[in-house]
Amino acid sequence: MAKIILNNQEVETREGIPVLQAALEAGLNVPHYCYHPGLSVVASCRLCLMEMKMPHPKTGELGWAPKLMPSCQTPVRDGMEVRFDSDKVHENQERCMEFFLLNHPLDCPVCDQAGECHLQDYSYHFGKSESRMVDQKHVTPKKDVGPRTLLYSDRCVMCSRCVRFCDEVAGTGELCITNRGSKAEIDAFPGKPLDNPMQGNVVDICPVGCLLDKDFLFQQRVWFLKSADSICTGCSTGCSIRIDQNEDHVHRLKPRFNPRVNQWWMCDEGRFGFKYIHDKNRLTRLRLRRGESFESFRWESLAETVRYRFENIAKKQSDKKIAVVLSPFLACEEAWLLVKTIREIAPNATLILGPVPTVEQDERFPVGATNGDTKFIIRKEKCPNRNGIELIIKHFGGNTETFDAFVEQASAGEYAAAWISGGYPTEWVSKDFAKAAGKIPFKVVHDLFGSALTDEATLVVPACSFAERDGTFVNATGVVQPFARAIKPPQGCKRDGQFFYELAELEGLYQSPTVLGMMAAEIDEFKEVYVPPQLPEHQH
Amino acid sequence: MAWKAIDRVNAPTEESPSLSEPLKEKIRGFFDRYPTKRAVLIPALHMIQDDHGYVGWKAMEEVAELLEITPSDVFDTVSFYSHFWTHPKGEKVVMACRSISCDLLGADRVLDECKKVLGIGDHETTPDGKYSLMTEECLAACDHGPCLMINEKMHKCVDPANVRKILEDDANDKLDIPRSNLYDGANRTSA
Numbered sequence: 001m002a003k004i005i006l007n008n009q010e011v012e013t014r015e016g017i018p019v020l021q022a023a024l025e026a027g028l029n030v031p032h033y034c035y036h037p038g039l040s041v042v043a044s045c046r047l048c049l050m051e052m053k054m055p056h057p058k059t060g061e062l063g064w065a066p067k068l069m070p071s072c073q074t075p076v077r078d079g080m081e082v083r084f085d086s087d088k089v090h091e092n093q094e095r096c097m098e099f100f101l102l103n104h105p106l107d108c109p110v111c112d113q114a115g116e117c118h119l120q121d122y123s124y125h126f127g128k129s130e131s132r133m134v135d136q137k138h139v140t141p142k143k144d145v146g147p148r149t150l151l152y153s154d155r156c157v158m159c160s161r162c163v164r165f166c167d168e169v170a171g172t173g174e175l176c177i178t179n180r181g182s183k184a185e186i187d188a189f190p191g192k193p194l195d196n197p198m199q200g201n202v203v204d205i206c207p208v209g210c211l212l213d214k215d216f217l218f219q220q221r222v223w224f225l226k227s228a229d230s231i232c233t234g235c236s237t238g239c240s241i242r243i244d245q246n247e248d249h250v251h252r253l254k255p256r257f258n259p260r261v262n263q264w265w266m267c268d269e270g271r272f273g274f275k276y277i278h279d280k281n282r283l284t285r286l287r288l289r290r291g292e293s294f295e296s297f298r299w300e301s302l303a304e305t306v307r308y309r310f311e312n313i314a315k316k317q318s319d320k321k322i323a324v325v326l327s328p329f330l331a332c333e334e335a336w337l338l339v340k341t342i343r344e345i346a347p348n349a350t351l352i353l354g355p356v357p358t359v360e361q362d363e364r365f366p367v368g369a370t371n372g373d374t375k376f377i378i379r380k381e382k383c384p385n386r387n388g389i390e391l392i393i394k395h396f397g398g399n400t401e402t403f404d405a406f407v408e409q410a411s412a413g414e415y416a417a418a419w420i421s422g423g424y425p426t427e428w429v430s431k432d433f434a435k436a437a438g439k440i441p442f443k444v445v446h447d448l449f450g451s452a453l454t455d456e457a458t459l460v461v462p463a464c465s466f467a468e469r470d471g472t473f474v475n476a477t478g479v480v481q482p483f484a485r486a487i488k489p490p491q492g493c494k495r496d497g498q499f500f501y502e503l504a505e506l507e508g509l510y511q512s513p514t515v516l517g518m519m520a521a522e523i524d525e526f527k528e529v530y531v532p533p534q535l536p537e538h539q540h
Numbered sequence: 541m542a543w544k545a546i547d548r549v550n551a552p553t554e555e556s557p558s559l560s561e562p563l564k565e566k567i568r569g570f571f572d573r574y575p576t577k578r579a580v581l582i583p584a585l586h587m588i589q590d591d592h593g594y595v596g597w598k599a600m601e602e603v604a605e606l607l608e609i610t611p612s613d614v615f616d617t618v619s620f621y622s623h624f625w626t627h628p629k630g631e632k633v634v635m636a637c638r639s640i641s642c643d644l645l646g647a648d649r650v651l652d653e654c655k656k657v658l659g660i661g662d663h664e665t666t667p668d669g670k671y672s673l674m675t676e677e678c679l680a681a682c683d684h685g686p687c688l689m690i691n692e693k694m695h696k697c698v699d700p701a702n703v704r705k706i707l708e709d710d711a712n713d714k715l716d717i718p719r720s721n722l723y724d725g726a727n728r729t730s731a
């Protein structure tokens with residue numbers, strides 16, 4: 001703890017953090033470009049300069065030092081006095097802004113960043129309305145710096161955040177600064193483009209519209225986007241993300257600051273891995289088998305039918321088993337409601353964790369990092385909630401099986417009925433599994449895409465993607481994190497939480513916090529849900 | 541994308557020389573003079589430019605490998621110093637001063653005239669490989685501006701109208717007094 005005087009007011013902060021950080025945390029809008037809490041400090045943009053009191057070299061008397069100091073590079077010391085509200089500081093900000101705009105093309109109308117650009121915002125708040133430059137602007141070229149990213153050099157403010165990100169976080173160092181002074185540019189070595197699994201973050205941290213995401217380029221004006229706080233389902237790291245959508249179409253994912261999970265970052269796999277949610281081949285019809293073919297079925301009748309059929313089977317075929325296959329893509333609430341319902345009807349129902357898609361290895365960053373210096377991990381388990389589903393299976397206890405054992409037993413005809421939840425973004429039904437499922441006479445298949453399994457199903461229940469649902473996931477390190485829904489489910493689908501809620505014969509609308517409360521009463525792990533702190537308003 | 545100006549995704553198409561084994565060995569010879577291999581970059585670049593006349597893409601990549609740094613790090617350094625050339629340098633380098641004294645005396649018109657006569661821009665080389673043009677910050681003859689230096693020969697008080705004549709003169713880089721061997725680069729590096 002340290003107390004400092006900031007703009008004539010006493011502020012409590014932490015010893016040793018940059019004064020800039022302390023000022024931002026105190027709610028001040030201090031303009032800054034080069035400072036980013038996740039990167040090394042270079043103090044090169046000179047926007048964040050402040051006045052600081054120092055002892056006079058001769059008299060020792062405290063007074064305002066004649067020179068301005070970079071607040072990003074000055075650590076907080078107990079008792080220090082600084083200010084950002086003096087004319088001197090404002091003049092510096094004005095001159096810096098004029099300087100940043102010297103060679104800038106002012107092409108906001110065609111710039112993707114417009115609306116969330118710190119050149120626009122700062123120039124409005126701290127800049128001058130006109131430039132005194134009479135010379136020709138120095139024009140720098142656009143560059144195709146990588147398969148997913150473009151660099152419009154002419155918009156760059158040379159903060160070097162992108163270069164430091166590649167060096168310090170990704171550890172791949174593709175970007176560099178070429179030339180010098182007013183001719184300096186960000187560049188990549190030809191043939192060694194910006195192409196690492198974390199590269200999308202450079203677009204996020206670029207404070208202006210210089211680095212651009214090809215995938216998002218010219219898709220939307222950002223002021224049309226509405227956001228929801230969600231969790232990435234790409235792997236079990238469970239990065240905090242923001243889903244940006246307009247008219248129920250997701251246009252991009254952005255990382256949200258989360259000190260316990262992903263800090264400021266996310267990986268490209270997660271960032272660009274959402275496209276399947278708008279796939280035209282998604283299942284969007286609730287269908288019931290009638291002989292060889294299917295017919296449409298009404299959502300209103302789903303709960304009653306499913307309960308009735310499971311009850312009947314439990315009663316009449318007590319020599320056979322009933323299975324509930326829980327996908328690691330289900331939210332905890334959804335899995336809990338489902339298991340609760342089926343176990344009420346059939347107390348001996350067997351609980352099975354669905355297949356966990358896994359690649360060979362975790363990927364650590366910076367590349368080559370070991371345990372101590374790891375800044376980011378892309379995990380080998382490509383699903384968000386294995387831990388959560390396992391918690392629920394453990395809680396209900398009783399009959400449980402591994403997925404492999406279940407497939408074997410099903411092939412031997414041991415099951416009379418099954419609820420199988422999928423929701424995997426990619427193909428997940430193996431030949432063996434499809435064949436085994438063929439031996440289960442009554443099966444409800446709840447999935448995103450059609451497969452050999454849905455072809456065989458008695459009842460096909462279309463699932464919703466993560467962007468259409470809300471609930472909680474438990475990540476690889478056991479952090480319980482809520483995620484919100486961003487868009488409406490496609491026509492014909494119903495939110496999974498909602499029909500599970502109805503299936504459990506609960507009244508009203510499904511609200512994930514309500515269900516979470518019910519779970520927390522039974523399962524200790526759900527008593528504490530982690531919601532990351534908001535970044536200070538003016539931090540970026 | 542018609543407006544796409546520079547492609548960094550694909551490897552450069554122009555041919556450029558590789559580091560020869562003796563050159564590599566010479567660079568390695570500097571390793572134990574510095575605390576890190578990275579620190580050998582500047583002397584290495586000098587040796588490459590001495591040998592090839594310029595530091596091409598291939599050389600940059602190979603020296604990066606040798607020094608265990610990224611090619612972008614090398615590109616960063618090479619482009620920082622305007623005296624390193626990333627493409628073949630002409631037999632004669634015309635350096636036009638663009639600093640304050642010369643500028644006040646009309647250096648911009650001299651530079652424009654050079655560009656016109658040679659048909660090339662700043663830091664470019666004529667197709668016949670004869671001339672390269674670059675700008676320089678103060679050639680240390682401020683009292684005689686505007687100045688042009690061709691290789692090591694200084695031309696003072698240059699009148700834009702005379703630029704063509706100067707550039708067409710074969711002896712435009714002949715020194716009035718021969719350079720002392722004492723300062724000769726070749727002797728220095730062999731020490």
Ligand code: SF4
Pocket residue numbers: 155156157158159160161162163186205206207208210211
């Ligand atoms: S490209 Fe963006 S992040 Fe990189 S130096 Fe320029 S302004 Fe900063």
Ligand code: SF4
Pocket residue numbers: 232233234235236237238239262266267268269270271377378379
């Ligand atoms: S690390 Fe995993 S959770 Fe994080 S963005 Fe990548 S895929 Fe998503």
Ligand code: FES
Pocket residue numbers: 031032033034035042043044045046047048049070071072073
């Ligand atoms: S100098 Fe402090 S943020 Fe750039």
Ligand code: FES
Pocket residue numbers: 637638639640641642643677678679680681682683685686687
């Ligand atoms: S300004 Fe031209 S030589 Fe000094």
